[in-house]
Each structure stands twice: as structure tokens, then as C-alpha cells.
Amino acid sequence: xxxxxxxVKDHFLNPRNVGQMEAPDAVGETGxxxxxxxxxxxxxxxxxxxxTDATFMTFGCASAVASSSALTExxxxxxxxxxxxxxxxDIADYLGGLPKAKMHCSVMGQNALxxxxxxxxxxxxxxxxxxxxxxxxxxxxxxxxxxxxxxHLDSVEDVTSYLKAGGGCGNCIDKIEEIVESVKTQA
Amino acid sequence: xKIVYTDNNATTRVAPEVLEEMLPYFSELYGNPxxxxxxxxxxxxxxxxxxxxxxxxxxxxxxxxxFTSCGTESDNAAIHAALAANPEKRHIITSxxxxxxIKNPLEDLEKKGYRVTFVPVDGKGRLDTTLLYESxxxxxxxxxxxxxxxxxxxxxxxxxxxxxxxxKGILFHTDAVQAVGKLPIDVKDARVDMLSLSGHKIHAPKxxxxxxxxxxxxxxxxxxxxxxxxxxRGGTENTASIIGLGRACELAKAHLQEMDTRVRxxxxxxxxxxxxxxxxxxxxxxxxxxxxxxxxxxxxxVEGESILLLMDQAGICASSGSACTSGSLDPSHVLMxxxxxxxxxxxxxxxxxxxxxxxxxxxxxxxTLPPVIQRLREMSPFWKQEE
Ligand SMILES: Cc1ncc(COP(=O)(O)O)c(C=O)c1O
Numbered sequence: 001x002x003x004x005x006x007x008v009k010d011h012f013l014n015p016r017n018v019g020q021m022e023a024p025d026a027v028g029e030t031g032x033x034x035x036x037x038x039x040x041x042x043x044x045x046x047x048x049x050x051x052t053d054a055t056f057m058t059f060g061c062a063s064a065v066a067s068s069s070a071l072t073e074x075x076x077x078x079x080x081x082x083x084x085x086x087x088x089x090d091i092a093d094y095l096g097g098l099p100k101a102k103m104h105c106s107v108m109g110q111n112a113l114x115x116x117x118x119x120x121x122x123x124x125x126x127x128x129x130x131x132x133x134x135x136x137x138x139x140x141x142x143x144x145x146x147x148x149x150x151x152h153l154d155s156v157e158d159v160t161s162y163l164k165a166g167g168g169c170g171n172c173i174d175k176i177e178e179i180v181e182s183v184k185t186q187a
Numbered sequence: 188x189k190i191v192y193t194d195n196n197a198t199t200r201v202a203p204e205v206l207e208e209m210l211p212y213f214s215e216l217y218g219n220p221x222x223x224x225x226x227x228x229x230x231x232x233x234x235x236x237x238x239x240x241x242x243x244x245x246x247x248x249x250x251x252x253x254f255t256s257c258g259t260e261s262d263n264a265a266i267h268a269a270l271a272a273n274p275e276k277r278h279i280i281t282s283x284x285x286x287x288x289i290k291n292p293l294e295d296l297e298k299k300g301y302r303v304t305f306v307p308v309d310g311k312g313r314l315d316t317t318l319l320y321e322s323x324x325x326x327x328x329x330x331x332x333x334x335x336x337x338x339x340x341x342x343x344x345x346x347x348x349x350x351x352x353x354x355k356g357i358l359f360h361t362d363a364v365q366a367v368g369k370l371p372i373d374v375k376d377a378r379v380d381m382l383s384l385s386g387h388k389i390h391a392p393k394x395x396x397x398x399x400x401x402x403x404x405x406x407x408x409x410x411x412x413x414x415x416x417x418x419x420r421g422g423t424e425n426t427a428s429i430i431g432l433g434r435a436c437e438l439a440k441a442h443l444q445e446m447d448t449r450v451r452x453x454x455x456x457x458x459x460x461x462x463x464x465x466x467x468x469x470x471x472x473x474x475x476x477x478x479x480x481x482x483x484x485x486x487x488x489v490e491g492e493s494i495l496l497l498m499d500q501a502g503i504c505a506s507s508g509s510a511c512t513s514g515s516l517d518p519s520h521v522l523m524x525x526x527x528x529x530x531x532x533x534x535x536x537x538x539x540x541x542x543x544x545x546x547x548x549x550x551x552x553x554x555t556l557p558p559v560i561q562r563l564r565e566m567s568p569f570w571k572q573e574e
Contacts, residue, residue, distance in 0.1 A: 012496065018566050033569050036490065036518075036533045040568040057568040061492035065566065 004062065005096035011066035016073055017055045028116025030108055035137065037064045041112040045120060049080040063102040070094045071109040084117050104164045134165035134172045141179060148183045156180060188502040191548045196337050196365060196481060196539035197506055202390040202438055205431045212427035220424050230426050237433025241397050244436040246373040253398045253419045254429050258364040258385030259288040261398040264409035265360040265381040266292055269329035271407040276328035278302045282314055283524040285333055289362055311473040312341035312525050320351055327357045334366035338508060338521045338537055339472030340481025346377040353378055364388055368439035369446055369478045380404055391435035395428035442542050450540050451479035453549050457538060458482050460553045465560050469531055480540040485531030488570040489563040494536055497559040503552055508535030
């Protein structure tokens, strides 16, 4: 608790928009009981593709609850096009930042949102491009390369903090290390 | 806000009697116990008395006690000594649920070419002794097993195992950091070769500990330097803390009975009430064979950190069995080794009591925790489906 900002504490202790929604227009889920955190996001969307209401249910640590709560506040009143541009950093920034080891909680928010929008627009989630690296958290090499480049990550621990990749069974840690090293030597 | 402290397996408060006895050695009595002058020598005499008090708690001889800087150092020193005494042997046996102070050095040795057998435990945290005994070979330099587990409180049959090891001529070390002060420990009866204990788990300060080394054992020091501790541990003594540890051991001995009765009753009360009041709550560990102060309990469909932080709002201090950090959301290696189902492993809380806890403390937890769990479950996408 001592490493959380006041905003994170507030959103954890007084989460906004908690609960299942009656007749939602879109639902996005991510995570599972096995991986230790999960988020279910419910959206009401009007005819002009604007989000009129957002609620959530979350299983996870304080920053997972706070990230979910923050996300619903950010989303209300937004158009779907704008919502689609929200990144995990936007969620973390809204909370005044998250400890590095908890960044994956904001990624969880971004993923649930992406899934909700895709479901609403009837976009089939296609097989992800790239090769699977982390089976536990369904993360491909392309996603890891992307995260390493964008966020200037320089270790396996950094990648795990951002994407969770490598945080499950740990079998892919060597592969992640190779990827991090190869991106670093390219740079 | 009143603090209800039930995290005594993590650390304990320094007993007022201990602090009082330590204070002069921070100020006027600052002499070096090794000095020739009586100003230092008087401090040396107090160290001797502390050594006697520590020895008395575990039925050792005073010269079998080596003071160290922490339980971790005692554990590392024991491993170091066992391997140095048996340079030709390349095999070590331990369990899959040891504290990192044993687990990590042994994993390092594995990388350096030693063979390490991590004996598994069952769902209740009980050691597979059949496999343990089968693993003992002529090449085994050391068996190191914890007396009691820090997370679940489960007690291993140390006397029986030490007996088998000694029959095979294998050195036996036990990490008794959690057992000392909570259970009667008798090194002569149990016939262990080395035993680690740590001050801050028994109301002495942090940063002082001891290693029991059986008389006659060929011991080579881990911290090599001056002739302190009879040449077994270099470095000018942490005089005030060692003197505090001596007093704490004396108090621990006097409180052993209370641990087994009053503290055990408080723990049992807490356990019974929580299981009654909270649906889908499971106690982890062998209930019939646990430390009297420890309760490890899992709640389905909620996550440990959230529980801890909401309890923190009510002044309750406890620990969780999972750490949601670095994206590694795995439950602790102890719960994983016990194959605790992940539905409840993520929501596991450890309460660990001391003689300072009261019925009032337990009542406060019993009224605080059920609504906390309910609140988190109402937020959890997995709870409704569970019902
Ligand atoms: C079983 C066990 N062994 C060793 C240690 C380490 O002791 P210390 O903190 O004094 O290094 C602990 C404390 O956490 C423990 O519980």
C-alpha cells in the first residue's frame, strides 16, 4: 500500500462502477482465476457509438481493482473510436502512475477494453500474428518486441512487469531473454 | 487506530524486558568483549551468559552455540560447513518447501554441479519420508530440513529423520527458525548436528541469530576473520543484540507452556470462527501437526493483496501466500508444492500469533474479515459461478 499513489488507494478503497450490468451492449473479458487476476468489463453504447455507461468486475490485487475502476471513469462519455485508442499508459497515468511490477494491471484494462470493442464491432479475434512465446499468458514474440521497443524495457523482469509474459510457468524466460537481447543489439 | 499484530512469523516485537537489558550496551557499556581490560571483559562475560541462555532453550551446551547476524547466515553457514566437512560428497537433500535462506543457496549449488534432491510434500504439507530415506546415499553430504514451515506451520518429524541420517553417517541440519520458541526443542534428544534459530522471531531484535553446532563436528567458518566465536565466526560481536537474544531465549522458555495452551486456543478460536462465518474457506496444512500460533487459510475467488490491504484499513497485520508482483502471480512455492487449488491459493492469508495477542485481537479479526471477503467477492467475476 505504501508504494501506491493516493489515487490508486482511493480507487481501490472506493471503486467506481462496480458490478454486473443489465443488458450490456458489449462485454470484454481478460485474465483467469488461474493466472491470479481477471477483469470483466461491461459497456452501454448508444446509436452514435458513444459509451454511456461502463461497469466492471475484477478479481485481483489493489492495482487491478484501481485500474478497472479508473478505466470505467475514463470511458464514460467517450466515442468508441476514441476508446479504441486508450493504452495501458493512459490508465496508469490517470492513477498517477503504478509501481513497475504492477503495470500488467493496466495492460489488463487495455485488453478487456479491446476485447469489448472487438466484440461490439463483430470483429473476430483472429489468430494473433507472430509465434507464441508465453503460453500461460498468450503472448507472442511480436508483442514482446513491440513492448520492449516502445517502453525501452531491458530485462526479462521488465517484460514480465508489462506483459506478464514469463510470469507463469517460467518455461519461456530464456526465449524472452533472447528477444530482449536481440532488440537491444538492434537498437 | 489500534494495531492488531498477527504477523509474528514475519517478525515479532522486541520484548520490553529484552530491550531494557540491551540498552546499556549501546551507551556506557560499549567495550569489546575480546579486550584484555575488564571494561571489555565485563561485556564478554555477558556474552557468555547469553550463550548459556540460548543453549538452555534448546538443551545444548554453551560452547555449541555460534552467534550470527541472521537466520539466513546460520542456514548458509550450516550448508557451507557440511560441504567443507565432506569435500568428496556431491549430494544434498532438502524439501520443496524450505525458506529461501536454504532453497536459494542449494539451487546455486545445483548450478555448480551438486546434486540436490528436493523431497516433495503432500496436500497437507507433510514430507514424503519414504522418498527422503530412499534418497540418502553414500554420496550425500547433508540433509537440511526445516523443523516447522513458516507459511503453514506444518512440523516435520525431525527426530526420526535425524536418526536415519545419523545411521547413514550423513550430517543433519534443521532450520528451526520458526520452531524455536513455539515448540519445545531438545537437540540432544533429536540428535541433530546443526540447528538455526533467529532472534527477531522470538522477541529479540532483528539482525541477531545463532547456529547450534554439535560438539565434535568439523566446522569451518562461513565468515572468516578474527578469532571471535572460538574461530567459528569472524567479526566483532553484536554485543547488545546477543545479550538481548539471551534474554529473549530465557523468556521464550518461560512462555512455551503458554504457547501450547493460551496461544493455541486463540488460534483455534480464530480458525473455527472464520471457517464458520466465511463460505468457501479452507485451512491449509496438516491441522493435527502444526505450530500452535499459525493459521494459513484460503478464500475462494478473491485475491490476497486486496484482503491484506482492506484488513490493513482496520489495523490488522497479516501476510498473504501469494505475491502479485512482477507479473508473477504464482502462489508461494510452498502452496504450489502442496498443490493447493488455484481457486483459493491466490486468496490465502497467514495469521501468526504471539504471546502478546489477546482474545480482543481475535474478536476484531472475526468481525472485520467476513465483510472484507464478502465485499471482494461481490466484485469478483468468479464468485457468483462458485455459489
Ligand atoms: C524458516 C525460516 N528460515 C530462515 C529465516 C530467515 O531468518 P532471518 O530473517 O533472521 O535471516 C526465516 C525468516 O523469515 C524463516 O522463517
